[in-house]
Amino acid sequence: MSEKELIDRLASLIAKDTSFQIAKVESVTGLKCLVKPITGEIEISGVSLSFDEEPDFYAVPAVGSIVVVGFYKINKLESRHFIVLATKVSSIILNGDQFGGLVKAPVLSQELEKLQEFCESLKSGTRAALSSLNAVVPGLTGAFDLTMTGKTTGDFNSLENQNVKHG
Numbered sequence: 001m002s003e004k005e006l007i008d009r010l011a012s013l014i015a016k017d018t019s020f021q022i023a024k025v026e027s028v029t030g031l032k033c034l035v036k037p038i039t040g041e042i043e044i045s046g047v048s049l050s051f052d053e054e055p056d057f058y059a060v061p062a063v064g065s066i067v068v069v070g071f072y073k074i075n076k077l078e079s080r081h082f083i084v085l086a087t088k089v090s091s092i093i094l095n096g097d098q099f100g101g102l103v104k105a106p107v108l109s110q111e112l113e114k115l116q117e118f119c120e121s122l123k124s125g126t127r128a129a130l131s132s133l134n135a136v137v138p139g140l141t142g143a144f145d146l147t148m149t150g151k152t153t154g155d156f157n158s159l160e161n162q163n164v165k166h167g
Contacts, residue, residue, distance in 0.1 A: 020084065021069045025061045033061060035069055048082040056095050061086035105160035116153045123148065
């Protein structure tokens with residue numbers, strides 16, 4: 001389904017007053033969840049976490065959270081239910097999950113600073129040790145300095161993308 005078709009379908013649902021229900025999330029499995037309408041009606045199983053069948057971005061509602069469930073008729077006997085909004089989410093999936101979770105930029109920066117300090121100490125210590133051996137094997141410090149010329153541990157000041165926030 002194209003993006004325009006999704007938008008058109010969602011717009012037509014919003015135009016109808018009976019296309020939404022308020023419910024409580026009972027369980028979540030994969031891209032579907034089980035919800036119980038707050039009106040006391042029968043539970044609805046197989047509620048999609050997104051309007052799109054194969055979403056690139058979706059929020060996984062927390063069990064026990066209140067959700068707005070949208071639905072539309074596929075035919076006279078069948079309808080499709082999907083989550084429109086959740087009061088609490090357990091996770092957010094953005095373009096799959098193969099890369100794991102977001103990184104805590106301040107913690108990463110602190111750890112990289114520690115690594116930089118360690119590398120600088122190792123470099124200084126190695127140069128000092130080679131300097132003491134320079135009398136026995138001339139040129140060791142020169143060879144070491146030549147090897148280290150242009151080598152840096154990197155600039156980690158621009159790791160954080162301020163457009164995406166998490167906590």
